[in-house]
Amino acid sequence: MTSPLKLGVAGLGTVGAGVVSLLRANADLITARAGRPIEVVAVSARDRGRDRGVSLDGLAWHDDPVELATAPGLDAVVEVMGGSEGPARALVEASLAAGRPVVTANKALLATHGVALARLVEKTGATLAYEAAVAGGIPAIKALREGLAANRITRVAGILNGTCNYILTEMRVKGLPFATVLKTAQELGYAEADPGFDIDGVDAAHKLAILAALAFGRPVDLDALHIEGIRHVSALDIALAGELGYRIKLLGIASQEKGGVTARVHPCMVPEASPLAAVEGVFNAVLAEGDAVGRVVLQGRGAGAGPTASAVVADIIDLARGRTAPLWGAASETLDASPALPMAAHRGAYYLRLMVLDQPGVIADVTAVLRDARISLESMLQRGRAPGEAVPVVLVTHECEEAQMSQALTRLAGLPTVVEPPAMIRIEAL
Amino acid sequence: MTSPLKLGVAGLGTVGAGVVSLLRANADLITARAGRPIEVVAVSARDRGRDRGVSLDGLAWHDDPVELATAPGLDAVVEVMGGSEGPARALVEASLAAGRPVVTANKALLATHGVALARLVEKTGATLAYEAAVAGGIPAIKALREGLAANRITRVAGILNGTCNYILTEMRVKGLPFATVLKTAQELGYAEADPGFDIDGVDAAHKLAILAALAFGRPVDLDALHIEGIRHVSALDIALAGELGYRIKLLGIASQEKGGVTARVHPCMVPEASPLAAVEGVFNAVLAEGDAVGRVVLQGRGAGAGPTASAVVADIIDLARGRTAPLWGAASETLDASPALPMAAHRGAYYLRLMVLDQPGVIADVTAVLRDARISLESMLQRGRAPGEAVPVVLVTHECEEAQMSQALTRLAGLPTVVEPPAMIRIEAL
Structure with missing residues (x-):
């Protein structure tokens, strides 16, 4: 048996404690698959006294995680603290600068500093592995970067946030409003007390930026990403989607278009037969x-x-076996520099739901707005009758440009007979 | 730029020509991802004159593929001839013996000679890569062997034969009998003129043996595999499955049980909500x-x-990057030797469909047989009324042992009022 791979683990929250536990529980097969034993020998976390369900006996303790970058006797560092700045970034950069490999689950760090990190690992030759940063246990990074390496990727998409997918699934199955389901999700631990990072699409955007960088060989500027969350998705729209043969999912989608790359995170209607439609609850998917x-x-x-x-x-076993790949799949000098396209250039079909006063002439006004924006309709559905009161009107359009749709939405919202801001959800034939 | 990786390709059928084409079409990104150019410099096939849609100009031609094992100037061999014996086996063994890495798509070879090949690569240190042997373009080998390497795998299953899945899908969607759909599949090139290898489950069994070897660290003896094909699946059973909320799929399933490993290929009913149910047509899936x-x-x-x-x-790029893994995920000395369990020990729920004479007392006879075999019923469904003629009776059992079911089937087939051999399909809650 060769010498063990010695690790320092920074962060002992759910993930860090899980890593220590898993390395111990499956030590026999991990040793066989890695070709050598893997040992955690040093740790760093905020509170030394807290019970994490794993024994820290015999492990060196560092109050300052950045010490793990250069502490003697370590072969690699596991960074599972999180955050694009602060000690996580300092530790990762210091480790890589010292030539020490890093395994991280830190999507914010990768999404925010992807270009600089690629240059750093190329300079020092140290590996930065990040399978856990996207889609949890799904080996999506490995699949894209190695398994599909022979392909020109044209599109990558996914259900990348389990909190959102859980909420949308519960809303659909139980017919409940967003706020009610969010509260339950928080009680169950599926959503944070401050849920914005998940439900506003930021977390999914970080993961999409990473997938897009791998797919298109080009780190995507987070600022160029169009990001919408799920706060505005109503139980009514979920039910109407079902009637039309769709399910509503928060998707991250990046695709190679003629003039550049588009990358966007927003609620989508996908056909019920789509492989993404069947991915429910806290599950993720990558396409x-x-x-x-x-x-x-x-x-x-x-x-x-x-x-x-x-x-x-899995990343640690790869390290032990000497399996590595360039951070974004290819040397950064070969990375493509095709520009990010604005959301206004997106083309697709749209679902619109208006609450209109049930009175003569309303439909004529609405369809005139769409005609003026050169948007053609695939179908229209008026539900219920309540003369003089508000009823939903559903419109499904043929493919048009986002810019046309934005213009139409502004005019529709201004019609006197449209009594609520229009609901718009993009339709994706994925 | 470092020196190119020089390949000899044995076999220029659909796959071989596809490999040569792909290496040329995506040469820019493959070079970037591999870190060096990849060049096919020698080929071997049966007929030198045949037009394969790829230019062979400038390539060395070998009438005998085994020459590629030792021909000078090659860094690796791609074996895409197929077959567990003959020239394919001779080439792979000679290459590995000479320390020359091999990339193959040969499932029969891997499934039949897995243990001997593992010993050979350990002796010579040469890599044998076989991502293409299972589930085509899905990076399933990489996912199991590297991506999920930290896990004790408890079960692996899949839709592993596209021909069967295409036939079953068409039968369901169009309500057509097996023979009709098979004929169409042959005309479309989805099934061979001699379709037995696919439709009798042999191809799926080879792939399952490979997945099981990876999952459980233990090459599975093909003779220990229970193999049933889809010839006996009727359009009636597919329709009845739909009424019960199931779809019929040919699955390969291997699982770690208390006393050993079970591995089996047979038609299954899976719940419509299962991720495998939605995998239709020529698509494959691995769970x-x-x-x-x-x-x-x-x-x-x-x-x-x-x-x-x-x-x-993808395997070639891994070779160029120096990424390798032990053939079955771990050194063969560490491989588990837990025994293969017989099919008689399998436990599960069953669907039975009998054609019985519509006359008093029939159901009592049938249920008495099940009671005697200690099999309890979950539900029973009698369709149609035609006094004195044959009508279908559908029985869904609770979980029981295969041995009990075999005993009951023999007795049911012998009942005078049961006019056709009973149809039995296992139910899998996957």
């Missing part, structure tokens, strides 16, 4: 389309101690 | 359950020039 392989879809648990630790330890 | 990650499902195209070449070239 990739390549010129040789066609469409590949991976699904599994996107969060939680076990799935995330599974991904972190 | 794995690990103790840390939970359930992961991968789906994509399981055959064809593009998807298979995608997997072969």
Whole structure:
């Protein structure tokens, strides 16, 4: 047996404790698969006294995580503190600068500093592995970067946030409003007390930026991403989507278009027969389309101690075996520099739901707005009758440009007979 | 730029020509991802004159593929001839013996000679890569062997044969009998003129043996596999499955049980909400359950020039990057030797469909047989009324042992009022 791979683990929250536990629980097979034993020898966390369900006996304790970058006797560092700045960033940069490999689950760090990190690892030759940063236990990074490496990827998409997918699933199955389901999700621990990072789409955007960088060989500027969350998705729209044969999912989608790359996170209607429609609850999915392989879809648990630790330890086993890849799949000098396209240039079909006064002439006004914006209708559905009161009108459009739709939405919202801001959800034939 | 990786390709059928085409079409990004150019410099095939849609100008031609094992100037060999014996086996063994790495799509070879090949690569240190052997373009080998390497896998299952899945899908969607759909599949090139290898489950069994070897660290003896094909699946059973909320799929399933490993290929009824139920047509899927990650499902195209070449070239890029893994995920000395369990020990629920004479007392006879075999019923469904003629009776059982079911089937087939051999399909809650 060769010498063990010695690790320092920074962060002992759910994920960090999960990594330590998994390395111990499956030590026999991990040793066999890694070709050598893997040992945690040092740790760093905020509170030394807290019971985390794992024994820290015999492990060196560092109050300052950045010490793990250069502490003697370590072969690699596991960074599971999180955050794009502060000690996580300092530790990762210091480790890589010292030539020490890092395994991280830190999506914000990768999404925010992807270009600089690629240059750093190329300079020092140290590996930065981040399978756990996207879609938890699903080996999506490995699939895209290695498994589909022969392909020109044309599109990558996914259900990348389990909190949002849980909320949308519960809203659909139980017919409940967003706020009620969010509250339950918080009680169950599926949503944070401050849920904005998840439900406003920021977390999914970080993950999409990473997938897009891998798919298109080009770190995507987070500022160029169009990001919408799920706060405005109503139980009524979910029910109407079902009647039309769709399910509403928060998707991250990046695609290679003629003039550049588009990357966007927003609620979508996907056909019920789509492989993404069947991915429910806290599960995640990643879809990739390549010129040789066609469409590949991976699904599994996107969060939680076990799935995330599974991904972190897979990276550690790769390190032990000497399996590495360039941070974004290819040397940064070869990375494409095609520009990010604005959301206004997006083309697609749209679902619109208006609350209108049930009176003669309303439909004529609405359809005139769409005609003026050169948007053609695929179908229209008026529900219920309540003369003089508000009733929903659903419009499904043929493909048009986002810029046309924005213009139409502004005018529709201004019609005197439209009594609520229009609901708009993009339709994706994924 | 470092020196190119020089390849000899043995076999220029659909897959071989696809590999040569893909390496040329995506040479720019493959070079960037591999870190060096990849060049086919020698080929071997049966007929030198045949037009394969790819230029062979400038390539060395070998009439005998085994020459590629030692021909000078090659860094690796791509074996895409197929077959567990003959020139394919001779080439792979000679290459590995000479220390020359091999990339293959040969499932029969891996499934039949897995243990001997593992010993050979350990002796010589040469890599044998086989991503394309299972599920075409889906990076299932990489996912199991590397992506989920931290997990104790408890079960692996999949839709592993696109021909069967196409036939079952068409039968369901169009309500057509097996023979009619098979004929169409043959005309479309989805089934061979001699379709037995696919429709009798042999091809799926080879792939399952490979997945099981990876999942449980233990090559599975093909003779220990229970193999049933889809010839006996009727359009009536497919329709009745739909009424019960199931779809019929040919699955390969291997699982770790208390006393050993079970591995079996047979038609299954899976719940319509199962991620496997939605995998239709020529698509394949691989499902794995690990103790840390939970359930992961991968789906994509399981055959064809593009998807298979995608997997072969991914292996070539791994070779160029120096990424390797032990053949079955761990050194063969560490491989588990838990025994294969017989099918008689399988436990599960069953669907039975009997054609019985519509006369008093029949149901009492049938249920008495089940009672005597200690099999309890979950539900029973009698369709149609035609006094004195044959009508279908459907029985869904609770979980019981295969041995009990076999005993009951023999007795049911012998009842004078049961006018056709009973149809039995196992139910899998996957």
